[in-house]
Amino acid sequence: MDIAIVGLGLIGGSLLRALTAAGHHVTGYDADPTTRDQASAAGFPVAGSVPTAISGTDLTILAVPLPALPGVLDEMTDYDGLVTDVTSVKRPVRDLAHRLRRFVGGHPMAGKETSGFAATEATLFDGCAWVLTLEPHETDLSDWLTLARLFTTLGARVVPTTAAEHDRAVAEVSHVPHLFAAALALQLEGNPLAGTLAAGSFRDGTRVAATRAELIVAMCGGNKAEVSNALSRLIGDLEQMRRHLESEDLTPTVRRAGDLRRAWPAKSGHIRELTPTVDALLDLGRNGGWVTAISDNGEVEAAGN
């Protein structure tokens, strides 16, 4: 395929490497000239503007932060290729993307503590979950399958889900855990004895508190409603645990949590063929499954529950 990638940070730059290695013709662009120079110096074709980068391509991947998306979309008004993105919230992007002819929202659950083009790796997506949003009566199924095929060839497990279900799930398992980590870390304020006694449970429970504050606030702020709901539910659970400390009733709750944690992550389970309808795909995602491959003749292979 002829592909443009707008934004060459950790995700966009790694995609530039991975898709080029997979035999596609990929052109990159980044608003930052230094990043463009780095990508160029690494041997990749780099354009000097969004219109130049996307001109004549079949697919454009938007790998810029959410606040930068409206500006990029302004430069794509005439584009008739397929468009996807990689941002960590999907409802706001869905709203913005109504301006595009063909769009499927995406979110690769890949990352690491470092960022920028210098941190990019062609293998970043191997084994990661990659959400591709599928909205009944809105997303074109054949566009969805094109992207599912492309990203499964990079080793990703492609998860079909709606933007709304995605945003709720990531609030629970990704955004709120960053706020929990921050709350635990804040206990060290003026409390050096606690810092000395802190060991493994503190180290792991607070690791992501060291993520750049701007990233945490952008993730949570971009998904405000769901983060707020998830926080409310969890605050209720913590209040119940606090009451149960008194009544000695904590054991079943803690045991259930341990069982759930030990069963995670789910095994791939039975690999099977799936008839690619919107309903069948959304059911697969809701049940914790994913697409592992799409064959040349369009057969969909699915795994997990």
Next chain:
Amino acid sequence: MDIAIVGLGLIGGSLLRALTAAGHHVTGYDADPTTRDQASAAGFPVAGSVPTAISGTDLTILAVPLPALPGVLDEMTDYDGLVTDVTSVKRPVRDLAHRLRRFVGGHPMAGKETSGFAATEATLFDGCAWVLTLEPHETDLSDWLTLARLFTTLGARVVPTTAAEHDRAVAEVSHVPHLFAAALALQLEGNPLAGTLAAGSFRDGTRVAATRAELIVAMCGGNKAEVSNALSRLIGDLEQMRRHLESEDLTPTVRRAGDLRRAWPAKSGHIRELTPTVDALLDLGRNGGWVTAISDNGEVEAAGN
């Protein structure tokens, strides 16, 4: 020294190995005959009862869970050696230990996911923080220094603090993090899509939820008042974060949490000599410091802030 260790699980059994390797004469005892056989088979002297194990020793280390302590103490009424323990809450032990002639509470912040004699290691305490409680007008300073010397020779960083300050700090950085991990893990209940999308922040934030439920409940239940206080404070912080999601005011809080996490753990700082008074030692602990060594002539070397 002539030392008895009562309880040969992960901590007691590792102490049996470490103190024997350090040249002490150590006798072990465990209520479980299989554990006694394992320790015997590993070449250590093992007694058949508490009174036999402790008879004639200078020091007894109680390495049994909190609920088993009263029963062991019943068998030690005539003992006039020094006694310490390794349980993770110190105020309930202090109350029980009023029956002993000489007692200093202890808590090595060492552990791993596995337990039992089979998991023991002579090097388990190398570099770990080891709380030794120091109560003004109650703890004998020379007994305290004897233990501080013994455990620093195993590589531990000995932290002087009162039982009350210890219990508050471990509620914050150890007990409550287990409940936070459990609350995050419970979100997977009936929610397989969330399990598929969960990645690094969930993995680390929930790791200790897989600890045996009985251990978590015993830790938190044994330190109820402080765990309840710490939970209340943290619930307040999370509620404030939730309000700040709306007002866009989250950044300073998250940035402060990141700064605190990146500054943890504190560097050893300036190594210095310390005059061993109760006040000077408690100040050291409160400021995040610890004892690194006690020389032959009783000089105390301190590190950290």
